[in-house]
Amino acid sequence: MRSVPPATETVTRILDSPEFNRRLFLPPLYDGATPPGAQDVLVPVADGIRVHGRVYACPTPRVRVLLFHGNGEDVDSYVRMAARLAVRGAALTVFGYRGYALSDGEPSLRAALEDSHVILKHLRTNVWDGSRNPVVVMGRSLGSAPAIELAAGEPGLAGLILESGYADPYRLVQRRGFAVPTLSEDELTVFSNCRKMKHVRAPLLVLHGREDELIHPDEAAMNYEAAGSTQKRLVLLDGAGHNDIGIHAQYYPTLERFLAECSA
8 A cells, every 4th residue: 555655844835734724625514414224434543533434325236436525515415426326236435534524633635645545444344344346436526636545556446436626736726825836746746636646557437527617627637648547538528517517417327337337
């Protein structure tokens, strides 16, 4: 497993700074209701800190999807997706970040990357019943960072799905209102999604709205082109933006086709 390098003095102050991470992460209010058949999970990731996730019900899973949700979302945001995927044998597990829903601590991008490895190991060992089902990792928007982190460093994943994901840490900083810094090599190694994509070998699906004004579709192309996967597909959905991509007519057919291929 390729670990995330520890913070050092050579890492730029921006991406590890409390102010950047306060602007980056926007946890919504959480109502605490668990749908019937779902299981809430609290994964210990550090001393006194647990990260909250939810395993949605799926009677006969053929593939497991570990999804890291987007900003301003939580595990409740995927009830409809979970039900639709379950009918097709895809069991959805959704995780967030420190400070979201029932999670402890304060969120940071570095912590999200480090915690992703612990979360996957915990699920495989303690939650998914020793299942041999193939595992696909998915990241929406901000969640593309931990998803790529896992796909680049964890062996045996059946696929990677990036939905409205970002590629460039310079643009990420700029979108949060900071002057664009010169990032160190250490920080690019840790935080650059497109740089990590060269280590991804699993089948890849990149889904992005062609009208996305928050994260431009050229970042989807950057991740796609950088990927080391031999099986990869870039799908730009006409008329879809950043937050309405899930209601596009081709969204679920594209997603379900890819998951069926990963479970074959």
